[in-house]
Amino acid sequence: MARGKIEIKRIENSTNRQVTYSKRRNGIFKKASELTVLCDAKVSIIMLSSTGKLHEYISPSTTTKQIFDQYQNTLGVDLWSYHYERMQENLKKLKDVNKNLRKEIRQRMGEHLSDLSVEELRDLEQEMESSLKMVRDRKYQVINNQIETFKKKVRNVEQIHKNLLHEFDARDRDQYYGLVDNGGDYESVLGFSNGSSPVFALSLQPNPPNDLHSGVGSDLTFTLLE
Structure with a gap:
């Protein structure tokens, strides 16, 4: 069964185009090698793919320069x-x-x-004004970004300060603050102190605010409940 005739035009699919190039390149190089052996001819072929890769075939014991030199001598160029x-x-x-x-x-x-003429000076002035406007716009954009970043940092510091004030205020109003978790029952903890034996509880004493970010942990003190 004979193959269908292929229309000679550019292959749009890049993968198919590269596969076809590789196959036909190998076929051309094979024919050149056969021509060199059968006819004792000097053959040099240089090919560049669509991706920029260089492929060449040169007859054995021959260099590209020798072939180009012989080509120049033959044509006189x-x-x-x-x-x-x-x-x-x-x-x-x-x-x-x-x-x-x-x-x-x-x-x-x-x-x-x-x-420069008056027209050239006017054009130069307009170009410089346009460039200056672009520089100023960029400068204001950078300044606004820095201001927004600074505002975020200030809001974070204010929130931390507010949390610390709330914690210190809670400690002043409640002497047993820190003995149990939030939502715990103070009475259940204090009830153990009615027995014959004293009850020991841990009271967490956070470091002062200046040491919050120093990496030092909170001090632990023992409180005797009577």
Whole structure:
């Protein structure tokens, strides 16, 4: 059964495109190897995938440079000189871009303005005003963020202070504060003191407020209930 004819167009699915490239690349390299052996030919193939990976095939005992040199001698062209000239042209363009950028920077700092016309000075002024507005907006945003952070810290400190005042006030009003958990029955605890033997209870005495965050635990004192 004959295979259907494949339409030659770009494969949209990236995975299928990469698989097809890999298969056909191996097939081309195999044909090049056979051509080298059967016909004693010198073959050099350079391929770049869509992902930027380089693949090449070179006939045994041959280098790419040798093949390019023979190609240049056959056609009478100098590929290396042409490539060097292109590189020089690109270098000159990059130098011009760098020169213009340095000139713009100096002008934004108030230097080398004598050669500018009124229109150019007006455009430069508008650009600087726009840049200044962006800097100010960013500055105010940073300041507002710092203020909000400071307010949160103040609210946390106020809440801690309020909790401490509530705890100290509860201790002043209740002499047995800390003997039982919240919701416990004081009478059940004090009832044991009516017997013949005294009852010992632990009273937790928290450290002063200045030591709350020092990492030191609360002192334990024994209280005798009579």
